[in-house]
Amino acid sequence: MFSEALRLLGENVAYAEQIDNIVKKIGGFSTGPFETLDQMGIDSVLAETESLYHQSYGEPRLRPHPILKQMAESGLLGKKSAKGFFNYEEMK
Numbered sequence: 001m002f003s004e005a006l007r008l009l010g011e012n013v014a015y016a017e018q019i020d021n022i023v024k025k026i027g028g029f030s031t032g033p034f035e036t037l038d039q040m041g042i043d044s045v046l047a048e049t050e051s052l053y054h055q056s057y058g059e060p061r062l063r064p065h066p067i068l069k070q071m072a073e074s075g076l077l078g079k080k081s082a083k084g085f086f087n088y089e090e091m092k
Helices: 002-010 015-024 033-042 042-055 065-073
Strands: none
Touching: 002 015, 002 033, 002 065, 015 033, 033 042, 042 065
16 A cells, blocks of 8 residues: 555656545555555665565565665654654644
């Protein structure tokens, strides 16, 4: 689900908030993919997906999305940095 959500975001099909709302309202999930990624930590998700990608000998379907790398390099790590796909600064 995360890969598809990141693909849609990367192709400018919809914003993160829109995708999350669709997944919650239509899919019946309690949180959307981007909210979940923010909770898990962008850097942690990136490390896990990179590991899986390398363990699969570079399976193209498992390649980490560039958005994750860009965000991690920019310090946008989700809730732990108060900014990720969403802004959590008001929660500090």
